[in-house]
Amino acid sequence: MYELAHPWILILLFLPLLMRFFPAYRETRDSVRVPFFDTLVELSEQQPGVGAKVLRRDLAQRFLVGFMWLCLIVGAAKPEWVGAPVEQQKSGRDLMIAVDLSGSMETRDFELPSGERIDRLDAVKIVLEELASQRPSDRLGLVVFGNAAYLQTPFTDDHAVWKQLLLETEIGMAGQSTVFGDAIGLAIKLFRENDSDKRVLIMLTDGNDTGSTVPPIDAAKVAATFGIKIYTIAVGDPASAGEDMLDMHTLERVSELTGGRTFEALDQGALQEAYRTIGELEPELYETVSFRPRQSLHWFPVSIALILYTLYHAFSAGRNWLWHRKMGHSDGR
Structure with a gap:
């Protein structure tokens, strides 16, 4: 039978909902005004944009952030395997x-x-x-x-x-x-x-x-x-x-x-x-x-969160490396 040693910690699962009431994080960057802006745009083949840009998570990021938060909260609640009663x-x-x-x-x-x-x-x-x-x-x-x-x-x-x-x-x-x-x-x-x-x-x-x-x-x-x-x-x-x-x-x-x-x-x-x-x-x-042996399983959800975090960033790093390599070959041709 499974039990949570600290079930009240599950209340923290709803903490991310409060983030909706906070304004988005803003970051400003320095810029340089140049007299040859049009020429720079033409050479870089990029279209200039106007106003702020809001970064959005892709589907994989949304799933991972939510699932990892769930794993960490469940780990903090300390799930335990409770064995059959033992009498001495x-x-x-x-x-x-x-x-x-x-x-x-x-x-x-x-x-x-x-x-x-x-x-x-x-x-x-x-x-x-x-x-x-x-x-x-x-x-x-x-x-x-x-x-x-x-x-x-x-x-x-x-x-x-x-x-x-x-x-x-x-x-x-x-x-x-x-x-x-x-x-x-x-x-x-x-x-x-x-x-x-x-x-x-x-x-x-x-x-x-x-x-x-x-x-x-x-x-x-x-x-x-x-x-x-x-x-x-x-x-x-x-x-x-x-x-x-x-x-x-x-x-x-x-x-x-x-x-x-x-x-x-x-x-x-x-x-x-x-x-x-x-x-x-x-x-x-x-x-x-009489007592019931207990074995803590908090390491299991925490391990899942760490593994997913590592795999996602390893995959992202590998994808970026391939993209830069591809772009390097294209420039070489």
Whole structure:
């Protein structure tokens, strides 16, 4: 299907009609008065004329001027070939994962089906890799936190890169403490830089907040105003004490304020079940984007005008050359 991107430009087609209301172009030439005018006329074999002479276009010139004006105006209106509608599906949710890298995450209290015991961070990595594989439509991001919160991976559709950057995280690389509230604050900033309306933050920690600039509950209240739902997963030991104590009250309150849920994952199976439940609560979303490919054809009428202009003047030049050559031969005889 053909369309004009700027159809209003076609109004200019009638612009030449206004020229009828303007006087004809006048040009004066210098002349020399000579006493032997009659003799000059006789020798030149030309008859003198009286008054002004109005130049008129021949039929070919009239056609070309009108047709070339039409081509240029149509080209300026930008004709386009509009193809059939094309639909694409893209992710409808931004899913940010925040992982605690404090020193307590090296506790080896998770047991694999083979009987091997691994630390908490390795157990989290295994389950997160499965999560990424099961949610191909989500844009994933990764925040790590310890003494401070850092962006490890911005939101991306490339889950292979996301997994690789997840595997490169190490215990203690962000410090030994747990700034739980600052991690929420960083996630809020990242969500605000994206235009998705479906925002989910999954936070994994095995301790309690140890000096965030913004307390976790206050950060959760801000997250709620931006439509961010927070799911918290406790991977620590409820019986721990001191700095390693698991603050379940704060985790539950953060989830409650944002409309999420809190899970306790004391082993590998419980951790997988937590992600499975989150998957059911937050099913995959797709946004369908429809567009019609457009190909500009403005060059076609412009090319026709240029070709006709070139051919006409080439033909006129050739005709004049032949005429002068013929006249030269006649004078020679």
